[in-house]
Amino acid sequence: MTQMNEPLLRVDNLTMMYGDRVGCKDVSFELRPGEVLGIVGESGSGKSTLLRSISAQQEPTKGTVEYQTRIDGVRDVYQMSEAQRRLLMRTDWAFVHQNPRDGLRMNVSAGANIGERLMAIGDRHYGNIRSNADNWLCKVEIASERLDDLPSTFSGGMQQRLQIARNLVTSPRLVFMDEPTGGLDVSVQARLLDLLRGLVHDLNLAVIIVTHDLAVARLLSHRLMVMQQGKVIEHGLTDQVLDDPQHPYTQLLVSSILQN
Amino acid sequence: MEQTVKNPADGAPDYNFAYLDEQTKRMIRRALLKAVAIPGYQVPFAGREMPMPYGWGTGGVQVTAAVIGPNDTLKVIDQGADDTTNAVSIRQFFAKTAQVATTEKTAEASIIQTRHRIPEKELREDQVLVYQVPIPEPLRFLEPRETETRKMHALEEYGLMHVKLYEDISRHGHIATTYAYPVMVDDRYVMDPSPTPKFDNPKMNNMAALQLFGAGREKRIYALPPYTKVKSLDFEDHPFEVQTWEDECGMCGARDSYLDEVILDDQGNRMFVCSDTDYCAERQEAGHRGPQHHDQPLGSADRGKAAE
Numbered sequence: 001m002t003q004m005n006e007p008l009l010r011v012d013n014l015t016m017m018y019g020d021r022v023g024c025k026d027v028s029f030e031l032r033p034g035e036v037l038g039i040v041g042e043s044g045s046g047k048s049t050l051l052r053s054i055s056a057q058q059e060p061t062k063g064t065v066e067y068q069t070r071i072d073g074v075r076d077v078y079q080m081s082e083a084q085r086r087l088l089m090r091t092d093w094a095f096v097h098q099n100p101r102d103g104l105r106m107n108v109s110a111g112a113n114i115g116e117r118l119m120a121i122g123d124r125h126y127g128n129i130r131s132n133a134d135n136w137l138c139k140v141e142i143a144s145e146r147l148d149d150l151p152s153t154f155s156g157g158m159q160q161r162l163q164i165a166r167n168l169v170t171s172p173r174l175v176f177m178d179e180p181t182g183g184l185d186v187s188v189q190a191r192l193l194d195l196l197r198g199l200v201h202d203l204n205l206a207v208i209i210v211t212h213d214l215a216v217a218r219l220l221s222h223r224l225m226v227m228q229q230g231k232v233i234e235h236g237l238t239d240q241v242l243d244d245p246q247h248p249y250t251q252l253l254v255s256s257i258l259q260n
Numbered sequence: 261m262e263q264t265v266k267n268p269a270d271g272a273p274d275y276n277f278a279y280l281d282e283q284t285k286r287m288i289r290r291a292l293l294k295a296v297a298i299p300g301y302q303v304p305f306a307g308r309e310m311p312m313p314y315g316w317g318t319g320g321v322q323v324t325a326a327v328i329g330p331n332d333t334l335k336v337i338d339q340g341a342d343d344t345t346n347a348v349s350i351r352q353f354f355a356k357t358a359q360v361a362t363t364e365k366t367a368e369a370s371i372i373q374t375r376h377r378i379p380e381k382e383l384r385e386d387q388v389l390v391y392q393v394p395i396p397e398p399l400r401f402l403e404p405r406e407t408e409t410r411k412m413h414a415l416e417e418y419g420l421m422h423v424k425l426y427e428d429i430s431r432h433g434h435i436a437t438t439y440a441y442p443v444m445v446d447d448r449y450v451m452d453p454s455p456t457p458k459f460d461n462p463k464m465n466n467m468a469a470l471q472l473f474g475a476g477r478e479k480r481i482y483a484l485p486p487y488t489k490v491k492s493l494d495f496e497d498h499p500f501e502v503q504t505w506e507d508e509c510g511m512c513g514a515r516d517s518y519l520d521e522v523i524l525d526d527q528g529n530r531m532f533v534c535s536d537t538d539y540c541a542e543r544q545e546a547g548h549r550g551p552q553h554h555d556q557p558l559g560s561a562d563r564g565k566a567a568e
Contacts (some may be wrong), residue, residue, distance in 0.1 A: 108402070119422040127497050129426065
């Protein structure tokens, strides 16, 4: 099990500039299999820019993103061919968008949404694809009879769970989440978080989750990175960061939550 | 070399041979050569305005104009028939602007321009089949971005095509796509065979004739060189199959051809006739008879009368 100790993802000195403006600056970290990293910070602090750059959606100005692929060992994702990178993104990686409409095909059924990744990697047996989709629908607590319904007939929480199922069907090892609970009401949020925590644990997923909600971060993530103005200002175990914040901004952030 | 055609009969102005100017024809031929070299790949071309509306075969007409020569014999079919408006007007267009011979007989034609159908009679190596294509991009309905579909073709990411077929089965219990049924060309490009019924897909495979596709509005040309492998997409447990009919052709009794349903009255009476009028007429000349045949004068123009 030496592989367990090797990092799955290594981000080194990642900088993203938008002209003269800083998107994010000199971010470095490692992520191991099964580890959940939370990125918190206020709006405009560079969280989403960082996530996009790490997840190969936007080439950074400087720095490298290296990933431990299943077959070829450690590869710089921006040095891969586009075909390899896209294959990686739809098999070993997953991306859960804040708005499920960005991550789902709204004009095909739930089953087809879940089956798409399977068909993309060459699955050509309708019965297998369908039973696999059905299986995943159950795992995300959506009734089987909704398998042939369009996502547009689903509630917001169900759409988000469907998006998660659609992403996890190829057993990815690394999942990127951008505010997965944004826009959901509190009780639905709690259920979704519960579900996510279970899946992350059962499937040993490595997750990078961007959120501005410290409660979400505390519940899901093992480690936490706090960002401000494009820079990582504090980095540590979640409990440590939240219970004993060192940086003035983190102290402000933590103290801004209502305590009971 | 410029060739012009004078049409003294109606005093029409002098056209260049086959309407298009030589530079345009050369541009289209270049696109055609590229298309033949990469079977199934959509080659952009600078489509011209033609004296007919988009959707009436402007792409097919431009391709035909680029390949036709004075010694060619042209056949034009629309839904398999030689006598429908679109077929008649395009045939007349080339009779006037290129003064080529025209025919309704599949065997006599050297160029066949078609909308929807492939003739029932097997085509030969010395024939060219030109398709009029409305929407050349098979991935369009699921992926509206052109940049993305091009990338998907380039990287052979065709999973989405099966999403469409999956959706068909989940809604209808079987693959309900009956026309424009996607095909894999030469194990590389997924291609939209234009709105031909899937009945004709197997004919595209390994065909002896050259097949050229022209989409006027979308300005794309693609091609299948002779003897190209064309496979219809399907699932292992839902294999591709073509339409079948319980009835036979009312005029010629054919059971192996593509049949059109014709409503006869408001009492629920109907008949089926071959959509390929030349095939049907030839069978009738050979003495074949269907149940609705009353030995009226033969020929495609009498189909309507027979139905009365």
